[in-house]
Amino acid sequence: MTTRSDTIQAALDWFDAGHFLAELRRRVARRTESQRSDAHDELLAYLEDEIGPALSGSGFAWRLLDNPSGGVPFLYAERHEDVNRPTILTYGHGDVVLGHDAQWRSGLSPWTVVVDGDRWYGRGTADNKGQHSLNLAALAQVLAARGSLGFNVKVLLEMGEETGSPGLRALCERERATFAADVLIASDGPRLSAHRPTLFLGSRGAFNFDLSVDLREGAHHSGNWGGLLANPGTILANAIASMVDGRGRILVEGLRPPPIPASVRAALADIEPGEPGGPEIDRDWGEPGLTPAERVFGWNALEVLAFRTGNPEHPVNAIPPRASAHLQVRFVAGCDHTAFIAALRAHLDRRGLAAVRVAAARSEVMRATRLDPGHPWVQRVAASIERTTGARPAILPNLGGSLPNDCFAEALALPTVWIPHSYPACSQHAPNEHLLGSVAREGLAIMTGLFHDLGEAAAAE
Template sequence: MNQDFDAYLHNHRAEHLDELTTLLRFPSISTLSEHAVDVVRCAEHLAELARTIGFENIQLLQTARHPVLYADWLHAEGKPTVLVYGHYDVQPVDPLHLWETPPFEPTIRDGKIYARGASDDKGQVFMHLKSFEALMKTTGSLPVNVKLCIEGEEEIGSPNLPSVLNDHKDLFAADVLVISDTTILGPNRPSVCYGLRGLAALQVDLYGAKGDLHSGLYGGSIQNPLHAMVELLASLHDKSGVIQVKGFYDDVEAISQEEQDAFAKLAPDDAKLADSLGLPELFGEAGYTTLERQWVRPTLELNGVYGGFQGEGTKTVIPNSAHAKITCRLVPNQDPVDIQRKIQQHLKDNAPLGIRVEVTLQDTGKPYVTPFDHPTIQLASKAYAKAYGTAAAFTRMGGSIPIVEAFAGVLDIPVVLMGFGLDTENFHAPNEHFTLDNFDKGLRALCYYWLGLEEALQSGQAAKSE
């Protein structure tokens, strides 16, 4: 049977890449209202793909913004049910001039497919559909029951999915959740992600005079909001990278020695990493390794600082406002709302004289960690090993998928993060791409996973009852 699905995938590869190209052409940018119709059209296209494979009960569950695609195949009597989550929305494409080829005109070159959404997350969602198709076409059925939950708002923080899950608990009920929206360690270095950092976002606006003022007439006699912003933002860290917000680290727990030892085995060469990023050296919170900083330590980053004259040449003006965008990546036990409020208080307490401070609390997402000795996690490692020919490592990821914690909380099921992207694939940036070697091997890894899932879940239940 394994040979059958492998041959099917090999024989239909060109067809599958054509289908992926069609999916990637939809400019399903969820954050831009002018693309709302494109988002819906993309959801409808995925629904039709699912229908042609054999999925049933297909619905586009409406939300306040973009729909959630639900579909299922529930004919494996007495077998467990897997819920597959992904997203069909994508990030904006700015700056457009940095793209070598248009973002919604997919191009294959050097063994990679280039397009917005190629890696994050249309390419990986598409792999799930094709893995189920391969098993259906070669065996006539699936080894487990399957439900799909593919949303159109992940890139804007999944604001409506939690309410959809709460309103349709029975519809989405399953034994395990599998997500492919993460990365592996590197080319032919598969890895199973068992933890994600959370998210807390804020907007900071400083206001001075009622309007821009001549810097010669008023300079030196009033507060300049840009000066104030620089001073205020500098107060957030010390020179060694330690965050200075009162109480920021209160709920952070040290990782186990077992995890520290595992991270040490995976440690990158810091000098090589810096060189690959075009940096003279790395920098981060003192006292921690690079992987610890990236995976298990919280951060506070400035994502944008702006204000005043931005045009060519000089304009002798004191602007009346300055602005900054902040996001934090959080670790288990940190509450995103609590962190937002602590930062908000810090900004107000440390505001320079002569300005007004406004802080807007924005997106949040809770961190998530699952035990990496769970049988469904271990099965992922085995499936990777079969497809890639090398053992998979266990990692955490520095990024956030805010909805993961909501799924775990509402449905009370283990979550398996089984991604196939690479950190170098420019997701969220110009020239996003997906490596076709991981497309090919990932399809096979998923098929191995579905074939072994029933036994893994039975093993987990047996261990739980002992």
């Protein structure tokens, strides 16, 4: 019988022999840019020629599932061992954002992995090919060591995440029985920092909206008309100032979250956001009385993303006829985004700002999700990671950013535990995207240890 440490060591030996890098090179070489309209064949080939065969080799049965949106199908794979054992659903995305080949540093290319010290450059190394490849490799390692996993696994891979996951939510609603599981364990996004293994349990939502004030046709000379005509820019600036104060505190009651739950506050107590090389955090910004971690992971933010009146590039001495602004609410679980517009309308009307129009933006709303940090699955995964790395992982109730976790947390009603293998400065979605070799190696150890432990725990149950 192989021990836990033998199994992890075998996985690390496989990694150190270059097998993981070789696999990643092959996968990164596939130009799976879902934002390119002619990429259909490459997207499909990633599933059919790359992931499917790899899963077959690990005893999975796989097939393609129609995409309800009409886009590229999903890959679904299953390894069923025993109905009395728990079932894990895992997820990844094989598509990447556009390569932007010309913008990479000289000597680098999005489609060829270049190793420079600890950095492994290439499009998708971090987001998300490297991450799901590590998880599938860890499953294969535990299987090779033990002959069976000791639990059941379902794998879902999509090829449209970078275009907003078209069809994913509808697929989860349609295939609820197929995807039935005890937990989602998946990897995407960054750790809190390169050196701190991290769990996150959901994501903040994002709701964008437009404000506009449109008073008349054409501009009028500010000398002849200043003092006589209402200025839309002034009205809009005052409207925004009534919604969020000069230090970023949200003033619209309906856009503020419920109090931070004690378990969330406790999980955030040892979290320090920020990254070396990143911008300095403004200590006096946001909701007073909250720590920086509470502000970005436990609270809502109202951001002015764009504001326009007159002609900002070439101002003229005229009262502009109109003004517009584009704003965003980043919101935590527990907020009802469908009530945001009505709350804003009522807020403006109460202040005599009926001239300010408010409308939801056309962009898709990202929903907010959050699993309670005290949930048994969180504690189980955290304990396993601590056993492998010797340190307690950071537990983020949710990411500050967004990902399609509502498909799993709401449509499938699963507890969701994400174990990211990247770090904040990975240049995801930008030129020079890279994975850190050291973090990937530790990620493989973490996942191998976790899958080993889940099989053991299931056998003992």
